[in-house]
Amino acid sequence: MNETNTEDFIREIIRSDVEKGLSEVVTRFPPEPNGYLHIGHATSICLNFGIAKEIEYAKCNLRFDDTNPVKETTEFIESIKKDIQWLGFEWGDTEFYASNYFQQLYSHAITLIKLKKAYVDSQTQNEIRENRGTLTEPGKNSPYRNRSIDENIDLLERMKKGEYEEGAHVLRAKIDMGSPNMNMRDPVMYRIIKTQHHQTGEDWSIYPMYDFAHGLSDSIEKVTHSLCTMEYVDHRPLYDWFINELNVFPSRQIEFGKVLMSHTILSKRNLLKLVEMKYVDGWDDPRMPTISGMRRLGFTSDSIKDFCRRVGITKRENVVDIALLEHCVREDLNKKAERRMAVINPLKVTIENYPQDQTEYLIAQNNPQDESFGTREIPFSKELYIEKEDFMENPSKKFKRLSIGEEVRLRYAYFIKCKEVIKDELTGEPVELICTYDPKTKGGSAPDNRKPKGTIHWVSSKHSIQSEVRLYDRLCSDPNPDISDDSNLENVLNPHSLEIKKNAQLEPSLKESDSTIKYQFERLGYFCLDNKSSNSNTLVFNRTVSLRDSWSKANKGG
């Protein structure tokens, strides 16, 4: 987080503009409220709002690109605002909407008609498509292309008033049906949509298309640098065309490469499908790569911003390894997380030589690397739970945990030795371990300075809280999920992206928790309370990310 940003090509352009005398820098973040923000948007947010923070006379507007009421809702507006704030960015006291400019945009359209640069086309949608030509063949002019100015204005006004059905007419820019750039083949500026708009209600029956609305909204807001992704490069000539024909403030569009990530899906269309088909539990499902999902998973905003910084801004297309994101959270959480002990696959341990009804409280550090976190007390008693995986009857040489006759340290408590394994008669699985402890090793160190091979975590069974722990894993098992075929969506999902542990046993201090507090359950990973799923009976904790685990990794090979 502390390293300075190397200057990317966009900041370089802006700096050079400032050096040439540009006195105000204005960027904008322009989401369409038709879905939740995801990790890909975070890059753009960090870029646009980041520039505004770095430069003295710079600001970044939040502008909802709400030109298609059919797909947009206020739920999405609210989630977007919340996510930007949570990431730590501000847009000042005004929140802008493209719909604020519908009247000005309409006037601009009238102006273009008067300049003979726009016309009402009454071809059917099919005819328009057919006459657009193809990638290799030019299009054909519409038969309506040379309507008179008066007729065009009359038609447009009546479209606006709602006198025609959807699809009856559109307003088009009159540019060049033979252009090798498809965007310049008389692009549609307005279409008739008779849907209530979340901001303007029923004021309008026509809505502006992206290319017409976006650049001119930038211009109205005096946006100096309009930053967008590479798929808009081909739209830039059109962006400039509207500004030039109308002779308005010259905003400049600059494109950068979109960020994709391995093991996940980032297109809004597919994320929407995951939600609608109930493959996940809503837009904020902790498996979703949405900002809301990641927040619920337990991510910090700092780790997301650090990720964006490390990924950087270029014109290349890129697929970032999700391991980098995981590294960023681990690094941040390692500093910020309170350590706790929790057992997610409990195995009962009875300490034979410990007094029956005794409870003693042992001191544990809340963060061994940072004394300011302080300490807490953990109850210890005769019956404990340890992790099933921490016991092996016939261990390999490298196994550093509990086995018969071997001594292991219970973290912050005592050294114990296992005497006997009680097994389930049917399955042969260990169900209880009979152990002894060494009273002289309280706190975890021995007077003779002997060192056990390993240290394991535990909880006192009488004092522990039973809770639900959700172990989340990557959304897709394949690094580059192929969703080119829509029907394949289900197949690319990782069937083990969620494992629910209903019988987790937590140390009692976890009773008072809050989703803003980050925890490390020692030796397991980073966890965070799920406010949405927890209730007065059961606490639910989500695993944000596991700890790095060189043991299981090394063990897999042989």
Added chain:
RNA sequence: UGCCCGGUGGUGUAGUGGUAGCACAAAGGACUUUGACUCCUUCGACCCAGGUUCGAAUCCUGGCCGGGCAGCCA
């Protein structure tokens, strides 16, 4: 076979005519009351071919490869 954008280790990124650096990942080791953290080491790259130049990842030309564009979506 139109127009546009891009090709630096496995991944992301730096480099702006002068010895190709950093991070993540991977492998090994040290340390360890978390098989974590930290530290050390190792592995590993300029798409290709010409040209310009004393010198090219960088400039030019031509290929090759990847991506985007034919919504009344954004």
